Amino acid sequence: MSISDADDLHTTEHVPSGSRPPAALPSKDTLSAAGDILRALAAPVRIAIVLQLRDAERCVHELVEALGVTQPLISQHLRVLKSAGVVRGERNGREVFYRLVDDHLAHIVIDAVAHAEEGPRP
Template identity: 80%
Template sequence: MFPVTSDATSSPELTALHDVDRATVTAVETRPVVTLQAAGDLLRALAAPVRIAIVLELREHDRCVHELVETLGVAQPLISQHLRVLKAAGVVRGDRHGREVVYRLVDEHLSHIVVDAVAHVEEGAGR
């Protein structure tokens, strides 16, 4: 458990904040460690700007590597490397169609994580 301390001079606002911290700690403690580790792995896989751009592109429609190269203006080896990371994390799936592999998002929930993060940053830029 994370220590949550208060001193005798705490204001009611600080006491309330500590109560929220305790609730957060309790909620985190009820999750299995393996779940928290997997969530961390997923967020790390989504952490690179190129991977964020790939997810946003795949949100629009499925694409093959050369389409991502053209759309994002990133070299093919780099796109392939980022797709491998996203695939290993279970974010994207590749389906072979002849000589090409077409990539798609595995789960729409994953795109919401990226869209919400981008929207959060864009909202903060206007302040």
């Protein structure tokens, strides 16, 4: 959804009569930031990384081992997640340990995975 599409959400022309009024929407900046987060989470490897980080911080080699992908690929995906504000890294000696910025991000991914596991709906 583009920001101009979000503007359309503020109107009431599409609300059938007798329905509840539309909920108030966050600001355009908030909607844009939410879109950035969702785009950052839109790759299967990044979803898997978030699932790995939901319970504990991990370093790159632990993610490589857990996900079975190469170190350069993990590092590339971590850069995307970091630039979107999804993860943060903290150096400890030679290792950088990554963790989720907050629990909301894990909930988004867990809910999306649970929904996908339910399969198609009629």
